[in-house]
Amino acid sequence: MVPTMVLVADGTRDARRRDALHGLAEAVSDRREVPVCTAFGTRAELRDIVQSTAGPLVVVPAFLAGSDTASTELLAGLDLGGRFDACMTAPLGAVPSIVGQLIARLHAADWRPGDGIVLAVDGGLELSNDTEHRQVLDVARMLSRRLQTPVQIGYLREWAPSVTDAVARLRRNGHERVAVAAWQLVDGAELAELQDSGATTVTAPLGPSPVVVETLLAQHRAATARLAA
Known part of the structure; x- marks a missing residue:
């Protein structure tokens, strides 16, 4: 069965x-x-x-x-x-198929080689969820390694830096274009807020x-x- x-x-x-x-x-x-x-x-x-x-x-x-x-x-x-x-x-989490799909979403959103990337995640995770936090760090490292560009993590709520602050940091570091990679499986109201982050482009959810x-x-x-x- x-x-x-x-x-x-x-x-x-x-x-x-x-x-x-x-x-x-x-x-x-x-x-x-x-x-x-x-x-x-x-x-x-x-x-x-x-x-x-x-x-x-x-x-x-x-x-x-x-x-x-x-x-x-x-x-x-x-x-x-x-x-x-x-x-x-x-x-x-940080598995090749899912990270590869996130890269495909970046390309679909007009990401260009050399553009900075902000990985937009939820934030607010408790210490008991340290495994999930490590997964996010691993995704950021995998993206940076595969795309050969800096990747900042930005949080949608509670934790710092916020997505907006992470976008601004990359711009101060010389990246005129910054893409927000939404670490989300499905769409929702929170993703709409990313359009106001100051990024050049924002990816669609993965699913x-x-x-x-x-x-x-x-x-x-x-x-x-x-x-x-």
Whole structure:
């Protein structure tokens, strides 16, 4: 029996983001590889969906490591201890396929060799999520190495520097053009704010591209193998 993929993210913030999350789920479902259900709501809704889903299941984060504090906290509250037919995957992070998709988004947004890059991430991560913070640092290093240009990390909220400050820093360092690379899987109101950061260009979110869909399915396949072991 193929385990159900339960896609999880916080979907309570804005309708634009909820629509984008459901669009991502539809793209995964359209591959006809696994049954898909969604948990894009509160912690109680997530618990109810997991408890009511019969048979084996794999909980898959529908967000990137370090990109979404609310979703990280939502997933952290899920207890699968009573389900021996269930497991959870980690959020997508600094893996070649996802970083390659981010580079493709930069090229699509008219990034040019030599332009500075700001990697725009959520911010507000707690110390307990240091693994996700390291993933963000690794993504920035991978981008800088592959594109041979400086990459600054800018935060959408709480942490410093802000995306706007990171853009300004690169301009002071001699980069007339600066691209903001949005480290986000789906669209939402927060991404609209990046247009006011002073950047030359801003990338679209990474999903629901075929690369993202395939990477989510690859995580599901690996988790399915662990359940069968």
